[in-house]
Amino acid sequence: MTDAEHDPSGEQAVSNELAGVLPVEFVAFHSQNHVAYLEYAHLELGSSEAAEAVVDDVFTFLLEVWPDALQEANLNAFAWAQLREHVERYRARQVVPVALVDTARYAALRRGSRRRLKLVESKTGVYEAIAELPDRHYDVVLLTFVIELETAQVAQLMGIAPATVRSHIHTARRMLADKIRLDWTPGEEKDL
The missing domain is CATH 1.10.10.10 (Winged helix-like DNA-binding domain superfamily/Winged helix DNA-binding domain)
Structure with missing residues (x-):
């Protein structure tokens, strides 16, 4: 599949092995937002591989700070800001124009x-x-x-x-x- 044919419709769920050890709220948040985050990152970066790398980094970061993230006034706004920041950092490192x-x-x-x-x-x-x-x-x-x-x-x-x-x-x-x-x-x- 080429980048122009990017189709993230196959929802990537957290594996069964990890789902048992990850916080239930995190697994639900991941399942609810993963596809939209991928689509957004792909449109921004123009590459499926880059989008997957950035979104994986975002969810890894969110998992690392999950207890603090849950204390945020608005978890979705906090996570969205992280996605935007990760996309911008990736673009800056790779010198990727808006795709x-x-x-x-x-x-x-x-x-x-x-x-x-x-x-x-x-x-x-x-x-x-x-x-x-x-x-x-x-x-x-x-x-x-x-x-x-x-x-x-x-x-x-x-x-x-x-x-x-x-x-x-x-x-x-x-x-x-x-x-x-x-x-x-x-x-x-x-x-x-």
């Missing part, structure tokens, strides 16, 4: 709908504009429109309120519309 432009375009093409093909072709520059959004807006747009998670899933994953996700989407859409000179009317469906 969203290529991987998102391939993901859209691979899904095969005519509508997505038209969007990719007619809105050249949209992925580049997304890459320039502020961090939170970028993450919300990526998770909502590229990975196609529901608002509640994005909120849970990032450790923010669903209303905050909607607010970030609204602001990001305005910013993107200005950037790529797209006529956008508030209240339209959530397509970019």
